Amino acid sequence: MTACTDSAAPCVGHACSSGDAKVTDPEGGQIIFEHMTFDTETAAVFKLPAGVNTATRVMAYFMSAQTPDFNKLPDPGVCNNLETTHGWPLFVGTPHTDLDVGTLTISGKNAAGTAVSFDVPKAPSSMHADQIGRPHDIFYQVVTPDAPTLLKNDSFYDVKFGGSATVPATTFQQAIYLAAEYTSVQNPGLNDNGPLQATADFPVSWTAGNSATQPPPAQLVAGAVLGVTWLLDVTGSPTHMCVVPATANGFTIPKETIAEYKVVAAARGLATDKAIMLRNAIAHQVVRLPLTTGAATNKRRIDMISLACWVQLMDVQ
Secondary structure, three states: OOOHHHOOOOOOOOOOOOOOOOOOOOEEEEEEEEEEEEOHHHHHHOOOOOOOOEEEEEEEEEEEEEOOOOOOOOOOOOEEEHHHHOOOOOOOOOOEEEOOOOOEEEEEEOOOOOEEEEEOOEOOOOOOEOOOOOEOOOOEEEEEEOHHHOOOOOEEEEEEEOOOOOOOOEEEEEEEEEOOOOOEEEOOOOOOOOOEOOOOOEEEEEEOOOOOOOOOHHHOHHHOOEEEEEEEOOOOOEEEEEEEEHHHOEEEEOHHHHHHHHHHHHHOOOOOOEEEEEEEEEEEEEEEOOOOOOOOOOOOEEEEEEEEEEEEEEEEO
């Protein structure tokens, strides 16, 4: 990957970052931190209480080794087929060495401006994949209904590891920035079902919010908040990731991508006439993975990825 600092053009994709950890470092894990807003159908799948259509979701894992060391980062301006590229952030190398970081705690403010702190529990040993299908022996995951009770858009969160034999107790201050929520989504509206058709391009749009307190561009991978449109299969596992700046306020899903989705869903043994579509404002930061031993030579990154996310079920033809 070329460094964005070598060009006067603004960085749009995941090609650059600055600081001690870089997105070009070997992968050492990630935290996906989501403010989710659901349509009626997906709210029912998540079993949200009556009258609630938002939730906080956190998924995390950490690794000291994987083969290969890198999974392909998405290209900007196109719909990346994660299945054919084995692309980040869906795929994990095989083999890989999972790490226990002890307790995982996130602290910040909720929508009322009150200080909050919550733990992300370790998944039971009987579970070997997270909610989007990534296989791990050790991972962390939680879903909490009513996102405003824990989250405040356009604000920062600290991440704390309690520590273990392999990872020291560590606090990453302002490691996660949650971007401003889209003020609305259009074409389709949140409760519209499409359809997505393999014979026609499908434009989607949104109205970006004002991420007034976002980190300096050098601290964000791609230098800005991204607007990402995803296609997921009916289990919630991504198939395609389409990346533009959030301020683009829209993206057109090519008909070829919709046709690819049907092929991927069929190969996974899943329904091809339904898809989950997401529209996200994403902020991506990276920090160095701390290790009790070997940190000087095994320099790996942790991806801190926040998503202000709109979720809806779509018909596919």
